[in-house]
Amino acid sequence: xxxxxxxxxxxxxxxxxxxxxxxxxxxxxxxxxxxxxxxxxxxxxxxxxxxxxxxxxxxxxxxxxxxxxxxxxxxxxxxxxxxxxxxxxxxxxxxxxxxxxxxxxxxxxxxxxxxxxxxxxxxxxxxxxxxxxxxxxxxxxxxxxxxxxxxxxxxxxxxxxxxxxxxxxxxxxxxxxxxxxxxxxxxxxxxxxxxxxxxxxxxxxxxxxxxxxxxxxxxxxxxxxxxxxxxxxxxxxxxxxxxxxxxxxxxxxxxxxxxxxxxxxxxxxxxxxxxxxxxxxxxxxxxxxxxxxxxxx
Amino acid sequence: xxxxxxxxxxxxxxxxxxxxxxxxxxxxxxxxxxxxxxxxxxxxxxxxxxxxxxxxxxxxxxxxxxxxxxxxxxxxxxxxxxxxxxxxxxxxxxxxxxxxxxxxxxxxxxxxxxxxxxxxxxxxxxxxxxxxxxxxxxxxxxxxxxxxxxxxxxxxxxxxxxxxxxxxxxxxxxxxxxxxxxxxxxxxxxxxxxxxxxxxxxxxxxxxxxxxxxxxxxxxxxxxxxxxxxxxxxxxxxxxxxxxxxxxxxxxxxxxxxxxxxxxxxxxxxxxxxxxxxxxxxxxxxxxxxxxxxxxx
Numbered sequence: 001x002x003x004x005x006x007x008x009x010x011x012x013x014x015x016x017x018x019x020x021x022x023x024x025x026x027x028x029x030x031x032x033x034x035x036x037x038x039x040x041x042x043x044x045x046x047x048x049x050x051x052x053x054x055x056x057x058x059x060x061x062x063x064x065x066x067x068x069x070x071x072x073x074x075x076x077x078x079x080x081x082x083x084x085x086x087x088x089x090x091x092x093x094x095x096x097x098x099x100x101x102x103x104x105x106x107x108x109x110x111x112x113x114x115x116x117x118x119x120x121x122x123x124x125x126x127x128x129x130x131x132x133x134x135x136x137x138x139x140x141x142x143x144x145x146x147x148x149x150x151x152x153x154x155x156x157x158x159x160x161x162x163x164x165x166x167x168x169x170x171x172x173x174x175x176x177x178x179x180x181x182x183x184x185x186x187x188x189x190x191x192x193x194x195x196x197x198x199x200x201x202x203x204x205x206x207x208x209x210x211x212x213x214x215x216x217x218x219x220x221x222x223x224x225x226x227x228x229x230x231x232x233x234x235x236x237x238x239x240x241x242x243x244x245x246x247x248x249x250x251x252x253x254x255x256x257x258x259x260x261x262x263x264x265x266x267x268x269x270x271x272x273x274x275x276x277x278x279x280x281x282x283x284x285x286x287x288x289x290x291x292x293x294x295x296x297x
Numbered sequence: 298x299x300x301x302x303x304x305x306x307x308x309x310x311x312x313x314x315x316x317x318x319x320x321x322x323x324x325x326x327x328x329x330x331x332x333x334x335x336x337x338x339x340x341x342x343x344x345x346x347x348x349x350x351x352x353x354x355x356x357x358x359x360x361x362x363x364x365x366x367x368x369x370x371x372x373x374x375x376x377x378x379x380x381x382x383x384x385x386x387x388x389x390x391x392x393x394x395x396x397x398x399x400x401x402x403x404x405x406x407x408x409x410x411x412x413x414x415x416x417x418x419x420x421x422x423x424x425x426x427x428x429x430x431x432x433x434x435x436x437x438x439x440x441x442x443x444x445x446x447x448x449x450x451x452x453x454x455x456x457x458x459x460x461x462x463x464x465x466x467x468x469x470x471x472x473x474x475x476x477x478x479x480x481x482x483x484x485x486x487x488x489x490x491x492x493x494x495x496x497x498x499x500x501x502x503x504x505x506x507x508x509x510x511x512x513x514x515x516x517x518x519x520x521x522x523x524x525x526x527x528x529x530x531x532x533x534x535x536x537x538x539x540x541x542x543x544x545x546x547x548x549x550x551x552x553x554x555x556x557x558x559x560x561x562x563x564x565x566x567x568x569x570x571x572x573x574x575x576x577x578x579x580x581x582x583x584x585x586x587x588x589x590x591x592x593x594x
Contacts, residue, residue, distance in 0.1 A: 074594065081594075197574040197583070260587070267564035268574070277494040277565070286494070290557070290593035296378075297371065297589060 009141060012217055013115060016139040017088045019221075020119040023228045024086050027121065028071055030232050031079060038244040039077035040127055048076020050084070055285040057089040065091040070285045074292070078243045080126040083288030088117040089281065097278055104211065107144025115141040118150070119228070120272065122289040123235075128255035129242040131156035131163060132203075132262065133235045134289070136272060137224050147213040148224045151185065152231055153193045153206030154238075155262055157255035163238045164204040171207050174230035178223060185209050195265050202265045210271075256295035263294050306438060309514055310412060313436040314385045316518075317416040320525045321383045324418065325368055327529050328376060335541040336374035337424055345373020347381070352582040354386040362388040367582045371589070375540045377423040380585030385414040386578065394575055401508065404441025412438040415447070416525070417569065419586040420532075425552035426539040428453035428460060429500075429559065430532045431586070433569060434521050444510040445521045448482065449528055450490045450503030451535075452559055454552035460535045461501040468504050471527035475520060482506050492562050499562045507568075553592035560591050 028050050035047035050071040059065035068087025073079050092112040093101060102109035118138025125132060137150030154167045168186070175182040185207035192208045194201050207227065212220050266273050266289050276286035325347050332344035347368040356362035365384025370376050389409040390398060399406035415435025422429060434447030451464045465483070472479040482504035489505045491498055504524065509517050563570050563586050573583035 197580040199580075256590070263560065263591075263593075264564060264584070267561060283494040283496075287561070287593065292594060293553070293590065293592050294560075295590050296560075296584065296587035 008143070009146060009217075012146075012221070013117065013139070013141065016221060016224075017117040019225060019228075020086050020117060020137070023231075024069075024071060024084050024119055024121075027084060027232065030236055031073065031082060031123075034078050034236065034239055034243070035073075035076045037078070037240060040244055040246045042077035042126060045075070045077045048073040048079055050082075055085065055087060055282040057087070057091070057279065057281045059091045063091070065089055067282075068285075070282075070288055072288060076126070078125055078127065078130065078239060080124050081292035082121065082123040083285075084119065084121040085285050085288060086117075086119045087281070087285070088115075089279075090115040094278060097275060101142075105142060105145050105147075108142050111143045113143055120289070123239075124259065124291050125239065125243070127243050127245065128157045128247050128251035129160075129245040130239050131167075131235070131242070132259070132291075133231075134206075135228070135231045137228050139221075139224070145213065146217070147211045148220050149210035149212060150224060150227060151189055151192070151206060151208030152227065152234070153189055153203050153208070154235070155203035155258070157258035158251060159204060160242075163242070166238060167204070167206065167234045170234035171227075171230055174226050174234075175207070175223075177226070181223070182207065193265070195261060195269065197268070198261060198264070200261075202261055253295065253297075256291075256293060257297060259291035259294040260296045263290055266290065305440070306443060306514075309443075309518070310414065310436070310438065313518065313521075314414040316522060316525075317383050317414055317434070320528075321366075321368065321381050321416055321418075324381060324529065327533055328370065328379060328420075331375050331533065331536055331540070332370075332373045334375070334537060337541055337543045339374035339423060342372070342374045345370040345376055347379075352382065352384060352579040354384070354388070354576065354578045356388045360388070362386055364579075365582070367579075367585055369585060373423070375422055375424065375427065375536060377421050378589035379418065379420040380582075381416065381418040382582050382585060383414075383416045384578070384582070385412075386576075387412040391575060394572060398439075402439060402442050402444075405439050408440045410440055417586070420536075421556065421588045422536065422540070424540050424542065425454045425544050425548035426457075426542045427536050428464075428532070428539070429556070429588075430528075431503075432525070432528045434525050436518075436521070442510065443514070444508045445517050446507035446509060447521060447524060448486055448489070448503060448505030449524065449531070450486055450500050450505070451532070452500035452555070454555035455548060456501060457539075460539070463535060464501070464503065464531045467531035468524075468527055471523050471531075472504070472520075474523070478520070479504065490562070492558060492566065494565070495558060495561070497558075499558055550592065550594075553588075553590060554594060556588035556591040557593045560587055563587065 050073045052071045055070050056067040057065040066089035071084040073082045098112045120136040122134045132155040135152040172182040189206045189208035347370045349368045353364040354362040363386035368381040370379045395409045417433040419431045429452040432449040469479040486503045486505035
């Protein structure tokens with residue numbers, strides 16, 4: 001089955017899917033340049049490079065269900081592990097996913113077909129002063145509805161108020177053409193990136209939205225592009241500056257414990273992880289977000 | 298509210314709760330003795346000792362909801378981290394837990410009161426040749442039903458068929474007075490201790506049972522005691538022997554990656570973890586099962 005077979009919104013789907021790949025390529029280029037720069041505690045380590053591999057969604061019925069690529073950088077000078085997944089998948093929702101989505105999306109109860117494309121990245125830096133970061137944007141389609149979703153949030157092991165301020169100011173500026181949108185998405189992120197069983201936020205927040213369908217696909221796609229394009233200016237300067245800052249074993253321990261919280265959030269609460277595991281996407285790709293090393297002392 | 302306030306099965310509840318504490322004390326004594334013995338790669342490390350702290354269940358309504366103790370050994374010669382939680386909690390099930398349980402237990406839909414007592418332990422050894430292990434047994438009570446549940450399973454990072462054989466043979470012998478019980482519980486463990494998204498078992502199995510109510514509380518309590526009493530003979534000789542075996546960095550990496558799978562199972566699939574986090578029990582106590590250090594390379 002061709003993902004565009006039914007023709008509905010074929011052009012929009014193709015444009016969204018292509019844009020997620022372009023964004024991935026720009027981020028890869030920027031991070032590989034970052035790897036060439038100063039990095040405290042990285043003497044003797046070569047600049048990291050991304051390796052790409054194909055990923056497949058495994059549909060229960062065995063038919064073609066789409067897939068994507070996973071770009072993974074391991075053991076770099078600045079980046080200890082960073083995964084960027086881009087995938088375009090389609091098929092029929094499993095019973096559990098269908099039931100969960102039918103509560104939000106009219107029509108899904110009657111027709112379980114879906115198509116989804118998106119980019120998802122998580123960066124776990126080596127230097128504990130460099131903040132970990134997450135970005136995810138996607139387009140979702142069912143025969144009765146389409147919508148965009150996504151967000152980005154900063155997860156420093158050691159918090160610097162000026163870094164948090166820069167990250168948020170950049171996102172606020174990127175969303176300025178949409179009045180009220182930054183405030184709404186920041187509040188949504190504060191609510192979403194929260195670890196209930198720990199009674200705390202997983203990081204210092206960011207922006208988040210889901211179910212975005214204003215009725216104007218072009219306008220909503222522009223909003224999603226603005227979020228994706230804000231990612232590098234929001235995070236990269238922080239990474240460049242903090243990568244040169246010396247760190248010690250106590251900093252490292254704080255980082256590993258903080259990563260434990262990150263793993264807890266992703267495995268217990270994250271909507272994308274749950275959907276990915278439940279819908280049969282490549283587990284290695286879904287779980288590339290997990291930290292290279294984490295501690296529960 | 299006194300956990301025995303309604304008087305129903307007060308003597309049985311008290312005996313079960315007391316027995317879980319006795320089992321905990323015996324295991325602590327045995328592991329602290331194990332810590333005095335040979336341990337490869339532990340030069341200069343002092344024998345570990347358990348530290349006990351009180352844990353509380355936090356009921357939404359703020360009333361006394363029971364609690365327990367968490368015994369934690371960190372950074373020992375043989376044991377890198379081992380937690381043994383014993384708790385006796387009571388109150389009313391939250392809406393989600395009530396709905397989930399009502400499907401299995403008639404009467405829960407009408408009356409959400411519950412009482413539960415149990416022991417739960419996980420051991421993450423330092424030496425990658427020593428198998429990690431888990432034990433959990435509990436009594437659960439609602440106004441309309443009581444039952445026992447639990448199990449134990451072996452989680453070696455590096456598998457030795459003779460260790461697996463000893464573990465299973467000891468459990469089989471312990472359950473010999475209950476014809477068919479070992480085979481039934483082994484099959485249940487194979488089904489339960491499985492990581493669907495990885496398509497693999499989390500370890501080399503063991504035994505598992507839930508909803509045990511034969512109508513004869515004394516007989517079922519005896520079965521649960523037999524499982525608890527089999528734990529030390531099943532695992533301790535393996536730990537003693539393997540702790541003396543030299544290990545290297547490659548062994549350590551295998552261990553840390555295997556621990557990542559263990560964390561995934563507990564955070565994504567484990568019934569006890571989900572119940573604990575959803576019912577407001579101390580998150581540190583519920584998550585003491587997480588490995589001290591884990592790797593997702």
